Amino acid sequence: MSIYHLVIRSSQNCDMTHFVYIMASRPNGAIYIGRTRDLHSRVQHHRDGRSVHTAKYKIKTLVWFETHDDFDTSLRRERAIKRWRRAWKNQLIHTANPHWQDITIHIPV
Numbered sequence: 001m002s003i004y005h006l007v008i009r010s011s012q013n014c015d016m017t018h019f020v021y022i023m024a025s026r027p028n029g030a031i032y033i034g035r036t037r038d039l040h041s042r043v044q045h046h047r048d049g050r051s052v053h054t055a056k057y058k059i060k061t062l063v064w065f066e067t068h069d070d071f072d073t074s075l076r077r078e079r080a081i082k083r084w085r086r087a088w089k090n091q092l093i094h095t096a097n098p099h100w101q102d103i104t105i106h107i108p109v
Helices: 003-008 039-047 052-056 071-083 086-096
Strands: 018-024 031-036 061-068
Touching: 018 039, 018 071, 018 086, 031 039, 031 071, 031 086, 039 061, 061 071, 061 086
Parallel strands: none
Antiparallel strands: 018 031, 018 061
16 A cells, blocks of 8 residues: 555544544654544644654654544544554555655645
8 A cells, every 4th residue: 555545544524533643752662552533733732743653752743644524433443553563554654654754745735
């Protein structure tokens, strides 16, 4: 799955879109998994240091996200990914974004 595939899967109406996302400090470094309806604002929130975990570990790079059409689906997916082994999380990121580059520009508007 490529970064572009993640964008193509997004809803036509982004006001109804729920995002599950992963931010990282560096490749294979500290990560944060979350969900939100406004991914642009949430990424900025992390970058501004307004989240304790992301500020402490300098997690500022959006490395993976996917979209969901409803809250319940996004909540289940976030919880599932958080329970995964770290190697599985790394593989999820690596499959879509092998170089762990910032993909903020790929967030649907």
